[in-house]
Amino acid sequence: MARGIHRLSAVEVKTKTKPGHYADGGGLYLQVSKWGTKSWVFKFTIGGRTRGMGLGPIHTYSLAEARAKAGDLRKTVAEGRDPIEERKEMQASAAAEAAPTMTFKQAVERTLEKKENEFRNDKHRKQWRSTLDTYASPVIGNMDVAAITTQDILRVLTQDTDGGTLWESKTETASRLRGRIEAVLSQATVAGFRAGDNPARWAGNLKELLPKPSAIADKGNQPALAVAELPAWFAALRKRDGISARAIEFLALTAARSGEIRGMVWSEVHDLDGDKPMWVIPAQRMKAKREHRVPLSPEAVKLLKAVPQVEGSDYVFPAVRGGSLSDMALSGVMRRMQEAEVRTGRKGWLDPRSGRPAVPHGLRSTFRDWAAEKGYERDMAEIALAHTVGSEVERAYRRSDVIERRRAMMAAWAATCRGERTDNVVQLHAGAV
Structure with a gap:
């Protein structure tokens, strides 16, 4: 912060392509992923611990809006409060007040019951459940469906596997998983257990944060040693x-x-x-x-x-x-x-x-x-x-x-x-x- 703030320009935000973090000052950074997607991150130190807080993608928040959010967060930190923990508490409080409630695991069971006649055979049903049990439930299974955000879906889709992130190493599986999560959350919305946009939606949402499956699907072997x-x-x-x-x-x-x-x-x-x-x-x-x-x-x-x-x-x-x-x-x-x-x-x-x-x-x-x-x-x-x-x-x-x-x-x-x-x-x- 000693070197000032507002270092980035709107043009730079638009043209930066090399993966990395670009400081705007005051703890605000433009994050460019290895896939070329861009988002805002606020970094701060509290209690001797440095933390990073995602603020959202650039197509949702402009440079000016990101600066305004960062300014509010700097005040929070200056008062000795951790904005990440406060956000978690707010989400938990909102989820607790919402009624009725349903966990993601419960929503999966409900969706499977509703889709019973749509499955071609028992094998298809088991495959549908298996991907959710293996990759989604360990991450968001116990979360209230009303509290699940796009960032939570990203945690599921980019979790580490043997070959890298799930989206990179098992692209076809990850793509199917995303569609199944979307279906579960859609069913939960219709049933009144959540409201708003579906965080697992691809168009206009995850499409802006993840590379297209067709661009990274690996049809060959996993990277091996000579x-x-x-x-x-x-x-x-x-x-x-x-x-x-x-x-x-x-x-x-x-x-x-x-x-x-x-x-x-x-x-x-x-x-x-x-x-x-x-x-x-x-x-x-x-x-x-x-x-x-x-x-x-x-x-x-x-x-x-x-x-x-x-x-x-x-x-x-x-x-x-x-x-x-x-x-x-x-x-x-x-x-x-x-x-x-x-x-x-x-x-x-x-x-x-x-x-x-x-x-x-x-x-x-x-x-x-x-x-x-x-x-x-x-x-x-x-x-x-x-x-x-x-x-x-x-x-x-x-x-x-x-x-x-x-x-x-x-x-x-x-x-x-x-x-x-x-x-x-x-x-x-x-x-x-």
């Missing part, structure tokens, strides 16, 4: 402390999915001190809904033995505050590794095809590339990844999951992660699984 860079990345990972880093390390050694790692419990680990250590993932935790056996390499066994078992938790990799780790916890490890590389002037851990920073799920693609380069049979590598292999008839006749041959393959993969040469792999003929 096989040649795997040992250096693995060594850097091992230097990091924390349970999330160990979860990523175990994910790399087993080529498993993030959700399978995060939900792993000690009862799924077998023969850890024996000749055939194994991780058996029950069908209900698998994408294909079939039990999956993972042979554990000596390196994976060593890691599990070093992981402390937390009293009162069955999870192998529990969150600090209990329960399972989040998607954000694992993706955050790789994001911080990338940021550390960039700070040193290096390019970091980039996908050789897309040039995007590698993500946890991309490690499975790295494993698949390595297996192909080393001559391992396609079906065996696909089984290791828990992919569905062959037709239904072929699967019915295939009794073996080639667990011991996969054990040798995973030991060689672990050696590659450590930077050891594994050039003595025998070329296996196709169809031998």
Whole structure:
């Protein structure tokens, strides 16, 4: 504030395109997202803590209006009050006074009842519910539908996943989710449980804040490490402390999915001190809904033995505050590794095809590339990844999951992660699984 206020001009607000925060002074900033969307943010410090408060997009509030709002907020801070907490209290008070009330979860149930005859089949109904239960309810499920705003919908759609934000990494799913949230809130409005515009509406609302799905939908694989860079990345990972880093390390050694790692419990680990250590993932935790056996390499066994078992938790990799780790916890490890590389002037851990920073799920693609380069049979590598292999008839006749041959393959993969040469792999003929 010492350098004055009103630094930005209306022209600058309109023409700024580089992502970042541009100070107008007095705590007011123009925020330009990596997608090119623009909004106002008020930053302030209170109680030794710096906070940022969203004021809304530029198409809703002009520069003059944003300055006026910032001026009022500066007075609030000067009086020792936190405007963010006051806004929360006002929203909570308004929600408490509103009648009747309904949580988002309750609204979902009501909408499903109303839409019963619209679903093509039970599978469609389950898919409709699944996206809401998985992505929306953990964020806004317990909120009163009357209090849900556009910013809350953005929190749902831009939550962290393995491949980045939900809107970036699972664009089609996120787009369907948005439409379903809109339908739930529309039903709640008609029923009298909320009023005003639908915060999940796309046209004239979220369209101004998020990139078009068609512009970012990724039809290819998640960003993956190049096989040649795997040992250096693995060594850097091992230097990091924390349970999330160990979860990523175990994910790399087993080529498993993030959700399978995060939900792993000690009862799924077998023969850890024996000749055939194994991780058996029950069908209900698998994408294909079939039990999956993972042979554990000596390196994976060593890691599990070093992981402390937390009293009162069955999870192998529990969150600090209990329960399972989040998607954000694992993706955050790789994001911080990338940021550390960039700070040193290096390019970091980039996908050789897309040039995007590698993500946890991309490690499975790295494993698949390595297996192909080393001559391992396609079906065996696909089984290791828990992919569905062959037709239904072929699967019915295939009794073996080639667990011991996969054990040798995973030991060689672990050696590659450590930077050891594994050039003595025998070329296996196709169809031998």
